[in-house]
Amino acid sequence: MRPLIIPFKDKTPNIHKQAFIFPQTSIIGDVRIEKECSVWFGSVIRGDVNAIFIDEGSNIQELTNIHVDYPNEGKGEVRIGKFVTIGHRCIIHACEIGDRVLVGMGSIIMDRAVIGSESIIGANSLITKGKTFPPRSLIMGNPAKLIRELSEEEIAFITTSANHYISLAREYESSIPSLHLP
Template sequence: MLKSLKGHSPEIGKDCYIDDMCKISGQVEIHNGVSVWPFVSIRGDMNKIKIGENTNIQDNTTVHVDNNSPTIIGANITIGHNAVIHGCQIGDNSLIGMGAILLNDVKIGKGCLIGAGALLTPGTEIPDNSLVLGAPAKVIKKLSEKDKEAIIKNSKEYLRLAQIHLNNE
């Protein structure tokens, strides 16, 4: 469901899969090839939300903002089931694990893997190519090329799944 708020309507790019059971409202910009799965809430009611191309946002995820903190999600991102993405920035080619919580003003670099259940407290900054685990979250190591390839492979798999759903195959 798409909903306008305060004169802002969600903008949806080409070749996007937006599940009928999600809600996208307000100042939201979704680029080409994005998939948004069942029961996702993307609420741009207080600030803007931008979602880069070929990103997938999986079931039951919440994407929200704060008055002073927009949410900027890069390209080729995988956001796992039940994540909370709140007023933060995520660099391209990253994977956010299931149940991870990213709070206001968190900045995730490019090519990062944020583990399932990780809690990133307000203002946390994560350098490029980092593996991050725990609550509170800590950088564990720098990702290998093989790790980064696996992140891209996961993102591409969701592009394939989205096409299946778009085409009712």
């Protein structure tokens, strides 16, 4: 039931002691997860050929896969900003996601894509390779397109969502004593 934390070559996952790592997750290689992040049941974060960085307060929901690409022109890693919510069953591959972004369920973000801070990606959207979106974007579709700029209320909701998952993970602490890794 415990998560699988697996070193790969000379890299071992670096997980903050105040992160919440749920059972049945796999975290491999060059991965750094900051405080108050949560990685939910069944997710896989595989930093085998490049690095993955997940900043403070972000949550990776059930069955999401995060992977990297081989380094090429300094690219190929995954960077996820602060207070990001990544919905259920997403694929995040060799891309950059800014601070306070909400990624809707079932979305795919491909290599070298860049998502500006304070953006929302609609459920089941496909962000194609190399696509860049500015901050405060509503992004939707397959392939995804910029729909419009977000309102202040929508931007506030992104932070509310991330804080909700921090609170929800804390509620699990009494039921799952191994949520914090030593």
